[in-house]
Amino acid sequence: MSTNSQKPVLIIGGSGVVGSLAAKTLRQLQPALPITIGGRDLARAEAVARELGNADAARVDLGRPDLGQPGSRAYSAIVMFVKDDTLNSLRYAQTQGAAYLGISTALFEVAPEVAYFIHQPTRSAVLMASNWLAGAATLSTLHFARAFQSLDAIEITAVLDEQDVGGPAALVDLERQTKAAPSSLVLEQGRWRWAEAASSARTVRGVDGHALHAQPYSLLDPASLAAATEAKSVRFDVSVGMSSSRRRGEPFSTEFIIELEGVLEDGTRARVRHEVTHPRGQAPVTAMGVAVAVERLLGLSGGAPAAPGLYLPETLIAPEYLVQRLQESGVRFSRV
Template sequence: MNAKTLKPVLIIGGSGVVGAQGAHALRRLQPDLPIAIAGRDLARAEAVAAQVGNATAVRVDLQRADLGLGEDARFSAVVLFVKDETSNSIKYAQRHGLPYVSTSSGSFEIAPEVTRYLRRPGASPMLLASHWLAGAATLPALHFAQEFRRLDSIRIAALLDEQDMGGPAAAADYERLTSAAAAQILERGRWRWVRDAEAASSFLSVDGVGIQAAAYSPMDVVSLAAATDAHSIRLDMALGESASRRRGEAFSTEIAIELEGELHDGRQVRARHELVHPQGQAPITAVGIALGVERLLGLAGGEAVAPGLYTPDVLIDPVYQLRRLQEFGVSVQRKPDVELSLPVAA
């Protein structure tokens, strides 16, 4: 598909901290794709649109069924960088048959989106990308998992620097997802919801410093469970000081992926990969959403996606995702494997 011939991609929340970076990432990937920056503050949206280029600015109102855009507005996709408690954005996308991307729902919050899809499964392709940093942990984990003949456990540890919360929408997401419900984990083959002491954990930062954390449940755990036969899967998240800031530098964001199981050569190991972006979480999230948009529209990785319900790991090649993340500044390091004397208990 030719990007020049498409209507603009409507990015709701595109004038926010992460949404603006998402628009810039999409522009870098697709220089000719028209973009519409949508927000409540038109002047702010216009400023971002001018920086992005080949972009317009529109004011949106999520309280209205037409989003305040009028019936003559035309777009090629709807991308949501804020939490829409009204579901008007997904209704709008379905009514117009547009690809839809959501980014802010925990695993316990997707029922409105799923049931909306089930009522109209042929209306539009819907990408549920509410994973940690829009899939920046899940897709690399699936890539690294290819080294294993049998994968027993997956643990993702994410460190968000306390100075890297982002804008008000990101802060609201963090507060809602950490306080509204227990965290979902897969433990020895059984789904569990944990909170307080059961959710507490710790992990090593990329510089070897111990970090206190807690189980967290964006969509990663359920996606990894569906894609692998691992018996135990959890994502732990910490809000604290990143290794770069301890060195006296600016904040960064860190993801550690630990996989345990049997390699194809028969060895039982724990493999750890560390992903770091020196500018924090927003650039990584931006890339993930941009990759989702271009895939939905058929601008990379295949033809335009048919109506359906998808997660990033279903649509995007993990190798492609990891390569793009590295092009946008993510460093990837594999630590020495830890030999395990016995198979991990199921």
């Protein structure tokens, strides 16, 4: 274990619905790692910390450059489960030389984070993990893409059950991302274009055969996958409504469908569909994505601690490792 990893990981928003589950998942993977639960409500943060063990709580003020933390505090990583409009959290991580992980920045919002990194490129490892479910869709796609020698098209459709939006912070993210940009970036036949949501919507067959209305959504997945695979066409769509499990009268699930088209390793052309589901919704999938990312940033799995740099999930995390962890957490993968 590296010296830096002995410092606590500060999880801002760690007492929320997904943040607290991520903290518990990280604790399961790394029993000895110190964790600080940060938030505005100190009592809620302390309750989560007590449940975790080897953890404490801190009141965080994103309006202050020091986040309201005493000068004696030092952290190995800052993990964000809320959108920080000030980006004081990133500046604070850079000041400390701590790793930084954000999951709430839409594709059209990345410029400030990139600029802050460019101005201090030797300070921190900055992981932009605002892919669907903290990289779960992108890394699963890359895992399945290894069956191809070349890819022409990647199409991902995520199903977000309207009862599975998450806590208040997640709802704010969804509303901001859908209202702030009426168009989403897609790659079509080698050309990037902004696709207007209504005119670019499509109908997709769900995991239960039900027809889903899906439209483009501006997360980082298309950019990640285009760079990693050289596919000519990449799009990411989301369908908000009822998951297949809830249509059966069961609790909501999270689902995403990966469709890959290209030339397989044996030289034949094919279009392959993979369905990925979790019966308890998006929270445990996001939690595992974040926990694995923190492990990797700190060098607790998969290699040495990440050097200062600007990263996407697929540039740090081995797809097969995350897929393994997702399966252990209850994610079901099936090829159709």
